[in-house]
Amino acid sequence: xxxxxxxxxxxxxxxxxxxxxxxxxxxxxxxxxxxxxxxxxxxxxxxxxxxxxxxxxxxxxxxxxxxxxxxxxxxxxxxxxxxxxxxxxxxxxxxxxxxxxxxxxxxxxxxxxxxxxxxxxxxxxxxxxxxxxxxxxxxxxxxxxxxxxxxxxxxxxxxxxxxxxxxxxxxxxxxxxxxxxxxxxxxxxxxxxxxxxxxxxxxxxxxxxxxxxxxxxxxxxxxxxxxxxxxxxxxxxxxxxxxxxxxxxxxxxxxxxxxxxxxxxxxxxxxxxxxxxxxxxxxxxxxxxxxxxxxxxxxxxxxxxxxxxxxxxxxxxxxxxxxxxxxxxxxxxxxxxxxxxxxxxxxxxxxxxxxxxxxxxxxxxxxxxxxxxxxxxxxxxxxxxxxxxxxxxxxxxxxxxxxxxxxxxxxxxxxxxxxxxxxxxxxxxxxxxxxxxxxxxxxxxxxxxxxxxxxxxxxxxxxxxxxxxxxxxxxxxxxxxxxxxxxxxxxxxxxxxxxxxxxxxxxxxxxxxxxxxxxxxxxxxxxxxxxxxxxxxxxxxxxxxxxxxxxxxxxxxxxxxxxxx
Ligand SMILES: Cc1cc2nc3c(=O)[nH]c(=O)nc-3n(C[C@H](O)[C@H](O)[C@H](O)COP(=O)(O)OP(=O)(O)OC[C@H]3O[C@@H](n4cnc5c(N)ncnc54)[C@H](O)[C@@H]3O)c2cc1C
Numbered sequence: 001x002x003x004x005x006x007x008x009x010x011x012x013x014x015x016x017x018x019x020x021x022x023x024x025x026x027x028x029x030x031x032x033x034x035x036x037x038x039x040x041x042x043x044x045x046x047x048x049x050x051x052x053x054x055x056x057x058x059x060x061x062x063x064x065x066x067x068x069x070x071x072x073x074x075x076x077x078x079x080x081x082x083x084x085x086x087x088x089x090x091x092x093x094x095x096x097x098x099x100x101x102x103x104x105x106x107x108x109x110x111x112x113x114x115x116x117x118x119x120x121x122x123x124x125x126x127x128x129x130x131x132x133x134x135x136x137x138x139x140x141x142x143x144x145x146x147x148x149x150x151x152x153x154x155x156x157x158x159x160x161x162x163x164x165x166x167x168x169x170x171x172x173x174x175x176x177x178x179x180x181x182x183x184x185x186x187x188x189x190x191x192x193x194x195x196x197x198x199x200x201x202x203x204x205x206x207x208x209x210x211x212x213x214x215x216x217x218x219x220x221x222x223x224x225x226x227x228x229x230x231x232x233x234x235x236x237x238x239x240x241x242x243x244x245x246x247x248x249x250x251x252x253x254x255x256x257x258x259x260x261x262x263x264x265x266x267x268x269x270x271x272x273x274x275x276x277x278x279x280x281x282x283x284x285x286x287x288x289x290x291x292x293x294x295x296x297x298x299x300x301x302x303x304x305x306x307x308x309x310x311x312x313x314x315x316x317x318x319x320x321x322x323x324x325x326x327x328x329x330x331x332x333x334x335x336x337x338x339x340x341x342x343x344x345x346x347x348x349x350x351x352x353x354x355x356x357x358x359x360x361x362x363x364x365x366x367x368x369x370x371x372x373x374x375x376x377x378x379x380x381x382x383x384x385x386x387x388x389x390x391x392x393x394x395x396x397x398x399x400x401x402x403x404x405x406x407x408x409x410x411x412x413x414x415x416x417x418x419x420x421x422x423x424x425x426x427x428x429x430x431x432x433x434x435x436x437x438x439x440x441x442x443x444x445x446x447x448x449x450x451x452x453x454x455x456x457x458x459x460x461x462x463x464x465x466x467x468x469x470x471x472x473x474x475x476x477x478x479x480x481x482x483x484x485x486x487x488x489x490x491x492x493x494x495x496x497x498x499x500x501x502x503x504x505x506x507x508x509x510x511x512x513x514x515x516x517x518x519x520x521x522x523x524x525x526x527x528x529x530x531x532x533x534x535x536x537x538x539x540x541x542x543x544x545x546x547x548x549x550x551x552x553x554x555x556x557x558x559x560x561x562x563x564x565x
Contacts, residue, residue: 001425002178002185005413006034006152008403009174009189011159011216013037014045015389016195016372016396018142019094021151023400031404034152034187036176038196039211041155042143045197046208046373047389050135051254051325052119053127054393055386056091059116062124064088071387072561074121074284075352075380076521077534078229081560083378086359087387090394095128098393102141106130119385120255121284127386132254132325135389154187156180158494159215161424162192162223162368165414171367172416174219175424179494182487184425188413191367191403194220194355195396198373202502202509203348203455204447205239205250213498214505216374220355221504221544225364228376228541228554229353230505231513231523234383235456237264237288239347241306242333250347253326253337255385257311258282260322264292265308265341266300272307286382286522289346293456296345306345311337346456350388352379352522353512356541361399362406367414369403371395377539381521431496434481439495442480446473446502454510459527463514470507477503508549512540515551534563 008024010017013035021035035041042048057067067088072079095114098104106128107115118125130137146153156179163186165172173188196219199212220227238253258264258281266272276291277283283291292307302308311319316338320327323337330337354376361369372392379387449469453462477499482492518532519525538553 002183004034004185004187006187007031007190007407008033008193009187009191010035010193010195011174012045012195012197012372013041014195014197014372015047015138015142015392016197016399017193018146019393019396020193020195020371020400020403021146022142022149023397024404025149025151027401027404028407031407032152034154035146036154036157036159036174036187038158038179038215039156041146041153042139044209044211046199046212047392048135048139049209050138050389051132051252052256052385053117053129053134054091054095054389055119055122055126055384056095056128056390057088057124057126058092058095058114058128059124059126062126064092066124067091067126069561070122071379071384074384075382076531077380077537077563078520078539078556079380080377080556081558082359085560086398087378087391087394090398091390094390094393094397097397098138098141102145104130104137104141106137118259120259120282121384122386138389138393154185157185158497159196159219160428160497161420162219163416163420163424164223164365166417167414168417169366170414171365172414175421177428180489182490182493186416186421188416190407190410190413191369193399193403194368194370194374195372195399196374197392198351198354200233200348200351202446202450202506204451205345205347207236207239207250207252207347207349210247213501215501217354217508218501218504220374221508223365224543224545226356226541226543227354227508228356228539229380229512230376230508230542231516231540232352232381232521233348233509234285234350234352234522235289235346236349237285237292237346238309238344240329240333241302241304241343241345243304246333248329248333251329252347252349253309253329253342253344255285257309257323257326258288261314263310263313264288265310266295267302267307268300269308269341284382286524289456290524292346297457302343304343306343308341309344310341312339350383352376352381352383359398360402361395362402369399371399381523428497430478431481431493432485434479436483437480439480439492439499442473442477442499445469446499446506449473450506454506454513456524458513458523458525460514463510466510467507467514470503470510474503508542508544511549511551512542515540515553535565537563
């Protein structure tokens, strides 16, 4: 096995990973920094897919307190307030850094100030953007800066296990697979950052990039680290519904369409949102997604099983002008957004839950840091649009600074746990020893289970059924091999590994959803529809020990704002 050594190992190259690399190197240029990424650096992950933009309280009349209040209320009072404050405070500095140090160009007003647009759930227009391709601007500039520095890159290297020290009380590195050769690589590191970016791709309809399979969270579970708020999966109400044979199905039709006055119609071509919320189509993502799910379940679905989005009453030319990208995306799939009705369905978009971490990105395991969508606690029960890329870039930068500071007083490399390495290699090689089977059938079963029983509307009966299905699926996966013994660029093997991560994290989501017997933000229990007392709020924590999930509740600390009575 190839062995590499570095001071800082960063797993993932989205907004969190790349900001961490730049900050660690800037804080201490003598540090060796290595970024390992499943895909190509700058080209993969969800930060590149950011359309709408980035929330920062920059404008005259806005304030950190206001952004903070919106974030806490939007998250149904479940967020960790210290983390949320670090987010809103850091976002201002990070946008300035993106523009003035990294070279991003965001859209501006005629007077030269940054243009900031309206997003749902916010009391001020604070979303900084570059048209509707904000993520590409951020990722291109970040990648260029990383390429220009002495930062090692392991592209198409998939992390598969966090490796503790032989003594068990610190991180010693990570085990990777070089996707190109299929060989295992051990990277010994004095510190490791988990920044692989979550991504709820276990649902039938989902938005994240194809490289995302919750690997980081699955590794954290296997390392017995605590994860919080795992039941909080955000569904975006308007995913394109273009049939099962295209990856376009599930991709987002942006929120601005409803914001501009777009209508949602059920299968009978009748508007329905006014029956669910006085804000009608402009209600928040969780409310609209639940309303759509209810219409579908009541038998009022469109032919492909969703509802319709209609814009034509706003004037076809105006729609073509204002939503060029969306009109083209729909046309690619045979829909006319400007003049016709487009079939849409709620789509799994973001995970508010993740690894428990502190505002300096430390975790329970000394030397292991976490940032971005792999972490939990910043958003509580619901993420505001525009707070996702802020989360990854703000905490990525903090992690880079904190790692450099932490390493100043720390000893050399820890000796890795050799038995753990051998066990991890054996576990990840296991599918080569099994007869090949139908992985696609297993994926479809997983999608159906999570969509039907752990989706937008949940009950104890459905969640309990899902746990049994997930156990069966995990056993079926263990008995299913990959056909080709060649490890090099064996995508079937990586599909198997993706599914293994997704089943593990789905199980954690389901346990947390069963444990939360109230309804908050993205989590709705039909058998417990009330939200419960806000001032007695608790959040769920799951931890895996000896292969089984333990679930706990911990009280939310209202360190800055008290909830309304
Ligand atoms: C379609 C879409 C639109 C969005 N629009 C917005 C928006 O307008 N505003 C907003 O605030 N948020 C938006 N978001 C959310 C936002 O993209 C995320 O919150 C944020 O970018 C996550 O950043 P990250 O660095 O944590 O993860 P990512 O950017 O996803 O990066 C994760 C990285 O880890 C790598 N990786 C994964 N697994 C492994 C592994 N096993 N080993 C090594 N590397 C691995 C990936 O390849 C990738 O490089 C959107 C998301 C989507 C999907």
